Amino acid sequence: MTDVELAIENGERQLKTAITTIQGTFSYEDTAYHLPISYALTGIPVHDRMTSLDVLSRTKDNSLVASECILAKKTAQDGKEGSPYTGFIGDTIIRKLGYSLVDGSILGLALIVGSPPSAGAAAAICRELQEKYMLTFLAGPVIPTLSSAGVKLGLDYRLIPLGSNALYGVHFVDIIARVAMMFGGVTPGDINRLLTYATERAKAIVIVLPGLSDEEIALVDGMRVLGFPILSLGDYSKGAWISATPEDIVGIGMEQKGIRVNVTAIPIPMGCSPAFEGKSIRKEEMYAEFGGGRSPAFELLRMKNPGDIKDGQVTVIGPEIDSMHEGSANPLAIIIEVAGKTMKKDYEPVLERRIHNFVNYGEGSWHVAQRDIIWVRLSKEAVAKGVKIEHLGKLLASKFRMDFPQLLDAVSVTLITDKEKVLAAKTEAERVYDERDARIRGMRDGDVNTYYSCTLCQTFAPNHVCVITPERPALCGAISWLDGKIAYEISPAGANQPIEKGSIINAQNGEFEGINRFVRKASHGEVDRCSLYSVMEHPMTCCGCFECIALMLPEVNGIMVVNREFVGLTPSGMSFSTLAGTIGGGAQTPGFAGISKGYILSDKFLQGEGGIERLVWMPAQLKEELKPRLVKKLAEQGRTDLFDKIADETKAATLKDLMVYLDDVKHPALTMKPLV
């Protein structure tokens, strides 16, 4: 065991002594960056003893700078080492390397120094790095060991032998310093910028094998300041190095630095593409089904700690597809566990909803609904091609990794087909669903200062801006406040942006100074004001995706709501589609608002017009759909009688009928403040 802290102290002293003995001048060929590390850190071109000492004192005896000067002097004195060693690498090649890094054909850089415990272990580490699209630099005895084990070295193999001892590892840093200056806009001498670049953008890890001298340890440890994780194979104690085993050293290093390999192909015997999403599997095409009220089934996605799950692992508990009868209904639990540095518990339900899309991407798999009311089918055709339950898991594991590369580092899937075990796991799932519901349900617009925009529909409604609040989901009903928040975190340049609501202009209508400012900008100057809770004054713009339309009926001093599914004429004399054509396209139309179904159940609904008492008419089907929650809501407000006073097409199909009906039931809207 080598004590790293002691070795660093000792090594730094030795380096400092060594640098004072430097004589003569020295420089590298084919570079415009002099001694790149010294130049990047101080802006001073080092070519002799005086400048070396100057730079060393300016960088407080930095071990990287000391090593760089010593190596440059040594190279000038002894000449470059012969094949296979590359020594200092010129700018032309670095430019190409930088290209591959920006381009993504190289995911990151690794440095391996020291003497491997065995050739096999070193070769395995290198193979893993190659498979994970890392470019690996080698310095020291590891190089002859690999060569003798028959491992091919060179740029083509992404294994670059820098030099015969670990000191040559300094070239790894001079390469990164040059990439920072060439690609990162780092000006020589701007230490802060360089350190930020190295820490945040340079995807570099360092693997330390046994047998380093004190000077070499000091050099390697100096790289920590650049934010590179230093991983060692156990032979070193103390210090800030991370110890690992040959099996997990690459994985830990890449995880530390957030370097992710993208999955490109999914190893399952059926096609997988959004093209298959709309295809349903009819009863006669189906081999087996799960859930849909015929058998217990549910899905659940949960976050775990990175160490607790193995990426890509798929487990099937219970019978596989080959022991299920054709046409049968079987129990199924889809349990997905995910981990990732930026993953948050709040994202769980949003990610869970993607199970629906992903299963439908499968050419022979089909999925509807969510949570514990899911319904999944596998087609005869797919099963004949060899598709098993296990492949659903592989599909899900791969798709989650592919679609959320920034968010997820590991995904594992468990599929349960054993009835008792499904039922047991379902209890836990139900508890999680309840917990989530409580979190959203409890949220009020007043609880937060930030709302989210949605401008996804500006492709066809150029000036439309949705403002999404906890109580007012997007008018399409598909994006809640939480979804908007998460979408923004996942894609900060995307269509959902945070809006600081700012000071209140009109509390009843829900008009805020910050929202107006945002809407003005996002609507390209077309819309100046936006009231969140009013249909009459400056209502939100409408794209065309609204679940429902709320509109005023001045004749009865009330507001009616019609949903997209309703095909008949409404008391306004117009059908949903006629109304939609009138108000869509991104316009603001006082008296009309596009809304989601969920918003009807909010306390803020029609607040600007005096609240839900204004609601005079809804299609029977919408009324029925909302009944359980709406009745409860009204009861809470002490308005139990209101539900039956709201007319539908069976009670009043025309405006005339509606006037009579409302009079009969003594609807509160009739006596409210005039709408217009």
Next chain:
Amino acid sequence: MGFDVQFGWSGTITVVMLGATKTDGGTRRISYRIGGGKTLPFLEKTPDSSAPLIAFEICDDPQNWSPIVRNYCGDKANDCGEWAKSADSVYGADMVRLYLTSTRQRNFSDIASLGKTVDAVLSSTSLPLIIEGSNEPKIDSDVFLKCGEAGEGERMLLGTAEAGRYRSIAAAAMAYNHAVIAQSPIDVNLAKQLNILLKEIGVSRDHIVIDPYTGSLGYGFEYSYSAMERIRFSALKGDADLAMPIICSAIDSLTVKEVREAEPAIQDDIAVQWEFTTGLAAAAAGAEIICVRHPRTIPLLRKAFSNLKAGKVSDGGQ
């Protein structure tokens, strides 16, 4: 001139440099600085503000190029060096835009040939170049590396970055100091998003030119016009992520039905008029670079631009 329109705008279009002369470390005889506008085109009160640049488009494999252009240009169309030379000295273009259409063959792998092609065009014209790389993500990395390398120091404009495919082109621009064309499908928000993505990867704003995607006249040009207008308004109102010069190439102009099915005797004239009218409208919407494929369109556009600048109504050069 004669207009006096005040909009109260505060933004300025970022200046992008294209082409490097000897003093800038390149070999071009001229270098352009496009952008810099503070209002809509042809309204400037500064008489010396520049007219849009006209780029002539050529390719290294003309088999799918418009037969109208191939007939007009003759044998030159089979030698992109000669073609580029004519674009410069005969047709009078301001820039040459080279499409590496050879990369669009199935299983293309001769990356080295691209370097030679770019070299040939660089040596046969001293105008600044626009290079259009591959259409195939699998070879993007190699193709753009080669293009970037071949034109190192010449400050070329490289095309075309899209939202799902911009890394290689951004890398080539950063490694060899070129500018990039950022194309989005007729959508102001997607245009902005792509510019932000490019910025995040490290391409600076003064190295980006927006391609809003240009439909041909009668075939969706009004959508492009509207997108361009919105991009430009946002920019002038102060949105720096959209304040880049615009390039337009209505590549479908020569294949629209009216041109394709025109009487042979007047087909050439119809083609030119179609390209001219689309290009003129794009210039009116604010484009800084108008690309054309028919040599005869160039003088018409040039005359129209100078008439517009002089406050005269253009009649299409008739």
